[in-house]
Amino acid sequence: MKATQRANGKSNPADKVEQWAIERLTPYARNSRTHSDAQVAQLAASIREWGWTTPVLVDDAGGIIAGHGRVLAARQLGMATVPVVVAEGWSDAKKRAYVIADNKLALNAEWDSELLTLELGELGELGFDLDLTGFSGGEIAALTLDDAKPPTKEQESSTKEIDPDDFTLEHHCPRCGFEFNDEK
Numbered sequence: 001m002k003a004t005q006r007a008n009g010k011s012n013p014a015d016k017v018e019q020w021a022i023e024r025l026t027p028y029a030r031n032s033r034t035h036s037d038a039q040v041a042q043l044a045a046s047i048r049e050w051g052w053t054t055p056v057l058v059d060d061a062g063g064i065i066a067g068h069g070r071v072l073a074a075r076q077l078g079m080a081t082v083p084v085v086v087a088e089g090w091s092d093a094k095k096r097a098y099v100i101a102d103n104k105l106a107l108n109a110e111w112d113s114e115l116l117t118l119e120l121g122e123l124g125e126l127g128f129d130l131d132l133t134g135f136s137g138g139e140i141a142a143l144t145l146d147d148a149k150p151p152t153k154e155q156e157s158s159t160k161e162i163d164p165d166d167f168t169l170e171h172h173c174p175r176c177g178f179e180f181n182d183e184k
Helices: 035-052 068-077 092-107 113-125 137-147 153-157
Strands: 018-023 057-058 062-067 081-086
Touching: 035 068, 057 068, 062 068, 068 081, 113 137
Parallel strands: 057 081
Antiparallel strands: 018 081, 057 062
16 A cells, blocks of 8 residues: 655555554543543444444554544443554644644534434434434434424515415414414
């Protein structure tokens, strides 16, 4: 496999994935990103479902730069080894900055709530365990409620007017409150 070159001529850490003993890895003591027991359990469930999809980024000595939560999940699962990529020759400052950047850059993204609602809805219809997506039932319900927004002015203007004289039953419109009845 030929290593890809970055603009500065150096190879990328992800060019070579290795299996390392989990005991060889050392968490960064000043990692400001925390992982609750519930989140570690979610990561463990993800690893059980899909396998290991993102290697841990470590330095030459086994210090974890990115992947602290995945390593905690691997320990919970009783794994002896985990896939790693090594950031060879990174300065201490570069490693410390990447610990922050790896987490913050992902948080800077946004969701397209319409597409997310569509995807989660279809996955639910297929019987997929939506807990594996990381979204709680409450978050999914909130997306569904957000999707049930009132009609826009454009949608309202395209609504066909109904002549109440055409109806002979008693009913009221749940949208506008207009009462239909058989009295003409």
